[in-house]
Amino acid sequence: MxxxxxxxxxxxxxxxxxxxxxxxxxxxxxxxxxxxxxxNPVQLYYQIERLENSTDLDHHQKKRLEKLRSDWAFIRKNKLHKEKIDELLKRIEKDKLAKEKEENRLKGKESIYFNPELNPLGMVPTMSDAVNGLSSRLPNASKPLKHRTVYQPDPIIAQLNIQPPNGSPPQFYKQVQNTVLTSFTSTIQGLPPPSSNKRKHSTINSDDKNHDESDGPNNFDSTDDER
Known part of the structure; x- marks a missing residue:
């Protein structure tokens, strides 16, 4: 019809x-x-990653990012450079797992968060924001810190003519004190060690016991019987 x-x-x-x-x-x-x-698919991947991690992109950079994403999708769809891409993705996944393992590793005394009583394993604390309901994990850093942040002096210090104290500036971490037990004789001078006191005390007890046995009922004075 x-x-x-x-x-x-x-x-x-x-x-x-x-x-x-x-x-x-x-x-x-x-x-x-x-x-x-x-x-080169490796360079293409890192170009996309660098642009995606950038915060302020202009109009041309956004168009370039769309073009690179389109090229990457075409390569993946048509299986171009398959061996290189598979090797790249495996290496990225391996590095990601190694980074997560390092972030969760307990460093003990090497950690900047180590405390012999409160945190002996050096666990990384979690910062929580109760107002916004967000939580963030602090970096699992070890001492001494490799990357230190240099802060500019506060201009109000120069205005108020505040004189800082002499000496080196404070560090970003504090060395934990009193982690090693000292000997008894090194802390208290002039006193013998506990082992020698114990031996002396046992010697005194044995002398007292021998003295009591010598004054017992079996050891009587012969002069009293003669009387």
Missing amino acids: IRGNYSLAKEVRKNEQKHKQKLQQKQKNAHLNKTLQDV
């Missing part, structure tokens, strides 16, 4: 337009395939 508004010429033009679009898309894919064969 033929529709009343059916036109054979329009149908032919429509089919020709579809065929033309398919041909153009095929030519575009062939050109893109040939172009991306010479692209």
